[in-house]
Every structure is written in structure tokens, then in C-alpha cells.
Amino acid sequence: MTLEKILSDFKKIVSVDAFSGGRDGKVFFLSHYHSDHRPGLYEGWNKGQIVCSDLTGKFLRKLCKINGESVLTADENCWYDCFSDFEFCTHDANHCPGAYMFLFKYKHKKILHTGDFRLNKSIEKWLIQNKPYDYVIADDTYYSAKGIYDFPSQESCIKKAVRIACANKDKEIFIGIYTLGKEKLLCAVSEALSCPIYVPDKMRKCFKIQDLKYITSDKKITNIYAYGMGYFSSEWFFFNPDNHVVIIPTGWQGTFSYNEHYHYIPYSEHCSSNEFKRFLDIVLPAYVYGHVSKLMLAR
Ligand SMILES: [Zn+2]
Numbered sequence: 001m002t003l004e005k006i007l008s009d010f011k012k013i014v015s016v017d018a019f020s021g022g023r024d025g026k027v028f029f030l031s032h033y034h035s036d037h038r039p040g041l042y043e044g045w046n047k048g049q050i051v052c053s054d055l056t057g058k059f060l061r062k063l064c065k066i067n068g069e070s071v072l073t074a075d076e077n078c079w080y081d082c083f084s085d086f087e088f089c090t091h092d093a094n095h096c097p098g099a100y101m102f103l104f105k106y107k108h109k110k111i112l113h114t115g116d117f118r119l120n121k122s123i124e125k126w127l128i129q130n131k132p133y134d135y136v137i138a139d140d141t142y143y144s145a146k147g148i149y150d151f152p153s154q155e156s157c158i159k160k161a162v163r164i165a166c167a168n169k170d171k172e173i174f175i176g177i178y179t180l181g182k183e184k185l186l187c188a189v190s191e192a193l194s195c196p197i198y199v200p201d202k203m204r205k206c207f208k209i210q211d212l213k214y215i216t217s218d219k220k221i222t223n224i225y226a227y228g229m230g231y232f233s234s235e236w237f238f239f240n241p242d243n244h245v246v247i248i249p250t251g252w253q254g255t256f257s258y259n260e261h262y263h264y265i266p267y268s269e270h271c272s273s274n275e276f277k278r279f280l281d282i283v284l285p286a287y288v289y290g291h292v293s294k295l296m297l298a299r
Pocket residue numbers: 032034095096116
């Protein structure tokens with residue numbers, strides 16, 4: 001049977017990060033809880049069963065009101081036999097909390113779906129162990145043949161954020177966040193200053209579900225405040241006083257400081273171009289399809 005025919009059959013029984021048009025017998029997989037990976041999923045959705053991590057399952061049940069019986073949580077690095085000729089395994093994707101990559105074995109072909117991910121040593125080891133691959137659907141957010149989307153490691157960005165926070169520990173420290181993601185940076189800053197971080201009510205839901213002890217709803221007990229990126233508008237930069245410092249983990253290439261108060265750090269939860277090239281070197285000679293570019297990247 002050709003790979004093309006196997007992929008066509010595979011898509012009839014498996015849906016990854018897509019939830020519209022469900023049909024009987026189809027198994028749904030959710031790589032992580034970011035909203036752009038949940039098209040078609042709505043409160044009370046009930047078209048089948050969703051396989052995901054334990055934490056993503058909690059988000060689904062508590063935030064998306066998905067019936068618990070529809071959520072199947074899979075342990076990391078375990079192979080699961082679903083039905084004849086179909087198995088799957090997961091691995092932490094080093095993206096937002098709860099993010100998984102999925103490896104499927106279907107009709108003797110291996111299909112890897114990375115979801116959003118950032119390559120690290122643990123993923124590299126897992127990918128090498130499970131070689132070879134036949135078809136790969138990959139998060140190519142910052143991949144460019146010219147390698148222009150390059151940025152430093154998460155570890156060095158976290159160190160920089162901690163350095164800025166420690167140098168300004170007597171000021172009010174503001175950090176830009178998403179509702180899900182950037183937790184590692186927040187945790188490091190909180191630990192370095194031995195101080196909790198205030199997060200406003202409407203952004204606290206995902207933090208509460210993760211049970212993160214360094215998050216507080218009490219502004220009076222801290223001088224570190226995390227707000228959504230939209231909070232830091234251009235007016236805010238002009239009109240706020242000098243006794244503060246702002247750290248914005250941008251998620252992409254740009255790294256600059258407006259002045260001593262405003263620091264943009266390229267803290268990303270996706271692969272840089274060079275990391276993605278290393279990923280390609282590992283998974284080749286599989287067919288590699290770019291989930292973001294919608295292009296066949298390699299064979
Ligand atoms: Zn994501």
C-alpha cells in the first residue's frame with residue numbers, strides 16, 4: 001500500500017488539533033491548549049474522544065466544559081494500542097505546560113505530529129530512539145531556509161530576565177504574559193526574588209489549574225506584576241513613572257531595550273531556525289510537511 005493511501009486512511013480515523021466535522025469512530029488528539037490548536041472545539045463539544053496530556057485534560061474539563069468521559073489522558077513515553085494496526089506514543093513538546101508531540105504507528109508506517117514544540121535534549125533523544133520516520137507534520141513557525149529567525153536558548157533568556165529583575169528588586173517589576181506559556185520565566189524570577197507574582201483575575205484561570213504556588217491575587221504582598229501583552233500599550237510606556245521596570249518575553253527574534261525601564265527578551269516556545277534544521281537532520285529522510293507554512297519542507 002502506498003504512503004499516500006495510508007495517510008488518506010489515517011486521516012479518516014485520526015484528527016490532530018482539529019475538532020470540526022467529527023465522525024463515528026474517529027479519535028481526536030489535542031497537542032496543547034493554545035486556542036489556535038482547538039478549531040471546532042466549543043464548550044460542551046461531544047463528537048468523540050480526545051487524547052491529550054493530564055494537564056491539557058484538566059484545561060478541557062475545567063475551562064472548555066468538556067465531559068470527563070470524552071477526555072482520555074495519555075502518559076508520556078508509553079505506547080498505547082488503540083485498534084488494529086494503530087498505536088501511538090507521546091512526548092513532552094517543551095512548549096506551553098501540558099504540550100505533547102504524538103508519534104503514531106499505522107499500517108507499519110510511522111507518522112510524527114510535533115504540535116508546537118521547541119527542540120531540547122530530551123526530545124532529540126526520543127526522536128533518535130524512534131527513528132526512522134515515514135511522514136512528519138512539524139511546527140515550522142520560525143523556520144526559514146536563510147536561518148534569519150534565530151534567537152538564544154530559553155535558559156539564557158530566563159537568566160537575562162532574572163538578572164534584570166534582581167538589579168531592580170526595589171522597583172515595581174512588570175512582566176508580559178499569555179494566559180498559557182512563559183511560566184518557566186515567571187517561576188525563575190519569583191524564586192530569585194523570593195517573592196510571589198501578582199496575576200490579574202481574568203488571566204489566572206490556567207495558573208490556578210496548574211496549582212502554581214508562586215502566583216498570587218494579592219497585589220499588596222508583592223512588587224512583581226504579570227499582565228497580558230496588550231496591557232503594555234505605547235501610552236503606558238510614556239506615562240508611567242520611573243520606579244518600575246518592564247520585561248516583555250516576546251516569543252520571537254527581537255531583543256532590545258527602549259531604555260533602562262523596558263526590556264524585550266526573545267523568549268520563545270518554538271524552535272529557532274537553527275534548532276529546526278537540527279530537527280530536520282534527525283527526522284530525515286521522512287517526508288516533512290510544515291504545519292505553519294503549509295509546505296512540504298523536505299524529503
Ligand atoms: Zn502553541
